[in-house]
Amino acid sequence: MLGTAWRKLLEAKDIPYRTAALPEFDITDPNAIKKFVTPGIGVVINCCAYTNVDGAEESEDMATLVNGTGVGYLSEACCQAQALLVHYSTDYVFNGNASEPYKVDGPIEPCNAYGRSKAEGEREIRDHDCQYLILRTSWLYAPWANNFVLTIAKLAKEKESLQVVDDQRGRPTSAEHLAAASLKLIEEGARGTLHVTDGGECTWYDFAKVIAEHANPACKVEPCGSEQYPRPAVRPAYSVLDLGPTEAIIGEMPSWQTNLNNVLNQIGHKEAQEV
Numbered sequence: 001m002l003g004t005a006w007r008k009l010l011e012a013k014d015i016p017y018r019t020a021a022l023p024e025f026d027i028t029d030p031n032a033i034k035k036f037v038t039p040g041i042g043v044v045i046n047c048c049a050y051t052n053v054d055g056a057e058e059s060e061d062m063a064t065l066v067n068g069t070g071v072g073y074l075s076e077a078c079c080q081a082q083a084l085l086v087h088y089s090t091d092y093v094f095n096g097n098a099s100e101p102y103k104v105d106g107p108i109e110p111c112n113a114y115g116r117s118k119a120e121g122e123r124e125i126r127d128h129d130c131q132y133l134i135l136r137t138s139w140l141y142a143p144w145a146n147n148f149v150l151t152i153a154k155l156a157k158e159k160e161s162l163q164v165v166d167d168q169r170g171r172p173t174s175a176e177h178l179a180a181a182s183l184k185l186i187e188e189g190a191r192g193t194l195h196v197t198d199g200g201e202c203t204w205y206d207f208a209k210v211i212a213e214h215a216n217p218a219c220k221v222e223p224c225g226s227e228q229y230p231r232p233a234v235r236p237a238y239s240v241l242d243l244g245p246t247e248a249i250i251g252e253m254p255s256w257q258t259n260l261n262n263v264l265n266q267i268g269h270k271e272a273q274e275v
């Protein structure tokens with residue numbers, strides 16, 4: 001999802017880039033990494049990850065290999081090539097029990113196996129001490145790939161009503177906004193760990209209501225508790241990431257309603273073209 005957003009952004013801005021993906025590029029294979037991360041490359045943007053949050057509960061070794069050990073290999077290659085490593089992490093590195101936004105330097109206490117694997121990736125990068133920018137984000141969505149916005153839009157067209165959890169609060173993030181904000185941070189010379197999400201905060205129910213209203217206003221969205229949809233991995237009740245340091249560098253983040261509206265319009269436009 002995020003890799004596509006980056007590709008589109010770099011093309012639109014006419015910035016030269018090279019992509020690397022499976023099967024040629026496997027982050028768990030140091031030799032494969034060395035073929036791509038060579039001296040002269042200025043910036044390496046790592047959008048790859050093991051992202052199956054529930055799957056990680058049963059396959060934590062695999063999640064840790066990709067999100068932890070592999071990120072260590074990439075950090076090593078970036079150190080050697082003297083490239084800036086831009087890496088993405090997650091709100092799930094926090095415990096999810098807070099009642100105010102998680103600060104960038106808040107205590108790392110992952111709430112599930114995926115969070116542990118991503119925390120391991122952060123640790124690997126910091127231990128290597130190359131030039132890095134770790135950007136934690138949350139609730140990613142885009143007009144492409146599999147994500148909550150596309151799923152709810154589809155379900156709203158198929159069903160008369162939907163139940164969506166109203167006891168998990170966080171910050172949605174448009175992948176296009178994330179890529180654009182990342183580029184601004186790189187251009188401003190930002191380093192270290194920062195948070196990038198859409199502005200504002202909401203529950204999944206609040207988020208779904210706006211999506212369904214756009215896709216099919218006749219579909220009724222009702223709130224429910226997480227206990228009605230048990231999942232293998234624990235989800236945080238509260239995962240709002242503090243945006244203060246990021247906004248001090250690149251200005252206020254657009255609200256999630258603004259970014260969502262932009263994505264919904266693109267989806268509508270694509271559907272109209274398909275008809």
Ligand SMILES: NC(=O)c1ccc[n+]([C@@H]2O[C@H](COP(=O)([O-])OP(=O)(O)OC[C@H]3O[C@@H](n4cnc5c(N)ncnc54)[C@H](OP(=O)(O)O)[C@@H]3O)[C@@H](O)[C@H]2O)c1
Pocket residue numbers: 001002003021022025026027028046047048049050051066088089090091118137138139140141145
């Ligand atoms: N999605 C969210 O809500 C969310 C929230 C917080 C943070 N993040 C973070 O944001 C970043 C981007 O997430 P996303 O949702 O855009 O991810 P995504 O769509 O799931 O894409 C992940 C990519 O990583 C590739 N990949 C998996 N294992 C690999 C390996 N061993 N070597 C090379 N590539 C590999 C996958 O390839 P295949 O498709 O071929 O398997 C896929 O293209 C990730 O770091 C993620 O942890 C995401």
